[in-house]
Amino acid sequence: MKSNELTQAVRYIWQGHRTWVICTAVLSLMLGLTPAVHLWVAKELVNEVAALLNGGGDYSGAFQLLVVQFLVLLLASLLTKAQELLDKRTELHLDHDLQRAVMEKTTTVPLELYDRPDFQHAIERVHGGQAHRFLTPIKQSMDIVRQLTTLISFLFYLLSVHWTLALVSVVAAFPLLLVLARFGNKRFSLMMFQTPLAREARYLQHLMVKRESAKEVRLFQLRDFLLGVWSDRFRRNQEETYRLFKREKGTLVLTDALTAFFYVGAAGLIIWVARAATITIGDFVALGQAVQGTQSAINQIAGQIARLYESRLYLRDYFRFLDDSVYESRVDRGTKSFPAPLQAGISVERVSFRYPGSERPALQDVSLQIQPGERIAIVGDNGSGKTTLVKCLMGLYQVQTGCIRVDGVPMQDIAEEQLFHNITVIFQDFMRYDFTVRQNITIGQLEAAADKERLETVAANAGVESFVARFAQGYDTHLGRSFQEGEDLSGGQWQKIALARALFSEGQLLILDEPTAALDPKAEMEVFEHFDHLTRGKTAVFISHRMAAARMADRIIVMRDGQICEMGTHEQLIALEGEYKRMYTMQAQWYR
Incomplete structure (x- = not known):
């Protein structure tokens, strides 16, 4: 990291x-001064009451002190609630900003990062609840300031009576600080270990719990299996957490015993001071409260310092996720425009x-030329x-060796918005957005969503209009x-919705990456008939397991x-009697 995580957060x-x-x-x-003021008021009140019990003193003075004590308590409550309101308001705003930063990162990183489990684990750790972790160090620091203010005011009072009272009150905090820091580190390490x-x-x-999987869970009677595996994973996590929790609490019992020992020692010193010097009953009570308050303040400071260290570990994880040197955010691209219209086409030159x-290359020394207006089947x-090559053609994956050129211009020199604006894709696992029909079709070019004529034209060409017409709200x-x-x-x-979405984008290069894999042959052929009609004269690439669909291409x-x-037309590849004929013959047997 380039700087301390706490400094970055602040x-x-x-x-x-x-x-x-x-x-x-x-x-x-x-808030740090209120305990000292309350202590002084309590001391004076005890002295006033003692004087009254001995036949002297003034009732009005006691009642005045009671009023002051009430006002001090009320002020402390008001200040505390004001702080809580400020914290909540800031946390809500900050949570939006931090989650937005994470989503900006996840939507700009190279796509191949999603194939790394460590990246998926990192997303799981940082995608929510970061506002609390960001505010916690500041709140802990401010709490340390508050407790230090209280501590200093108490120590001044104890030193004014006897220096040993201050010393005994302070010593007990150091073991607690070491214990809390040690277990804070262990909690973070456990969180990292448990993420997968x-x-x-x-x-x-x-x-x-999700609708998409509810059918198979019932049909395949997966309930007991899934519950069993989930229960095993969940309980293993919980048991690890409980074991650490139990060890921490057991150790804290010892530190509490040590704190109690020093408190008893301080109480003995107070009795000794009371014998050696003339002090009032109010002073005696105040000294006991000051010792207890000093120890409490020191314990609070020790705890906050330990938690501050633990918070630093979580912040480091967040900033590490956003750090481009760990997870590169955006691929360096040029500023050139996408050639319009295509003249020389797209060339794939020895791409790997x-x-x-992975040790095995997904692509190795691939070369290919796609002419403008040519329809290619892979x-x-x-x-x-197949899919890896198509993702490289789309610029989603950055090739490690070789080059992809568009009209002679290296793809990495083309501006990203230009590249993606001119490439239209339907994936095998295309998105089914829980939006309106209109939004599902225009989502690739929302700025043109109001173009009713364009929407209705692509809907009719893709076969969407036939079923949308039956909906009461139509495209809405x-x-x-x-x-x-x-x-x-x-x-x-x-x-058909996905096809309409692709057509609405009006990209120069249209790619279908096995979008019909889940359909029966009849439905698939219907989609490809639309594709065949609508891509005539356009540059198009499509992938299909079914050889019959590939016959619509100019080249396979x-x-x-x-x-x-192998490369060629259907007739040429059949004549080669190689891989293509093997696959074609194998599938032809399904229909005999």
């Missing part, structure tokens, strides 16, 4: 919430790509590299039932083990 909060910092500092000082197990437990819980942590068995109909009553669509209807690319093994 700087961050000061820049956006300096009013809160200043108010908290002032309130902490005022906690993520797995939450995933299993997600399967049992390896996933993080086929191959699972794991052959909400899809899905997660958040409100809406329309549930079939798989084929969602495919066959991949195996991360490499291109």
Whole structure:
């Protein structure tokens, strides 16, 4: 880290919430003085009452002190509640800012980072509840200031009576500080160790409570299995947490015993001082409260220092996540425009790509030329590299060797917004947004969402208009039932929504990455018929396991083990009697 995590957190909060910092500092000082004022009032009140009991004194003086004592207690309560209100308001605003920073990071990092488990674990740790952790060090620091103010005022009083009272009151705090710091470090280490197990437990819980998985949980009778595995992961986490908690509390019993021992020693000193010097009953009571208050303040300071150290560990984890040297946020791209229209096409030149942590390359020395207006089909068995190649073509994955050029311009030299604006994609696992039909179609270009003619044209071309016409609210109909009553669509209807979304974007390069894998052959062919009609004269790439769909392409690319093994038209590849014919013949047997 380039600077101390606590310094970074303080700087961050000061820049956006300096009013809160200043108010908290002032309130902490005022709250720190109230115990000393209360102690003085209590001492004088005891002396007044003692004088009254001995036949002297004045009732009015005692009642005045009672009023002062009430006002001091009321002021302390008002100051405390004001601090709590300020804390809550700041925490709500800060929580928004910190979560936004995390989401800005997760939406700009290179896509291949999502293939790293350590990145997924880091997201799990930092994606929520950070406002409390950011404010905690400041609040702990202010609490230390408050307790120090109280401590100093008590120590001055104890020193004015006898220096040994101050010494005995202070010594007991050091063992507590060491114990709390040690267990704070252990709690953070346990949290880091438990993250993978906690993520797995939450995933299993997600399967049992979400609508998407509810059908299979019942049909495959997964309840007992999922509950058993979840229970195992959950209890293992809880047992580790409880063991550490038990050890901490057992150790704190010893420190409490030590604190009690020193308090008894201080009480003995007070009795000795009372014999050696003339002090009032109020002084005697005040000395006991001052010793107890001093020890309490020191214990509070020791605890806050230990927790401050623990908070620093959590802050380090947060700043480490945002640190570009750990998880690079944005790939360096140029500022050139995407060629419009394409003249020379897209060239893939000896491209290789390896996933993080993998020894086997997903792509190896791949070369390919896509002409403007050409429709390319990429086929191959699972794991052959089809989807990886397409993601490299889209600029989502950065190739490790080789280059991809668009009309001769290296892809990394094209501005990101230009690149993604000119590429339209339908993925195999395309998103089904719980939004309206209109939003689902226009989400790639929301600035054009009001263009009714454009929306209706692409909806008609994609086959969406036929079923949307039956909805009472038309294109403003909400899809899905997660958040409100809406329309549930079939798989084929969602495919048409996704196709309309792609067409609405009007990118120069249209890519379909196995978007029909979950459909039956008839529904798939219907989607590809739309695709065949709408992509004529456009540059398009599509992936399909079904060889029959590949016949619509101008050229077919066959991949195996991360490499291109065959290339040509359907007739040419059949004549080669190689990999393509093997796959085609195998699938043809399904229909005999």
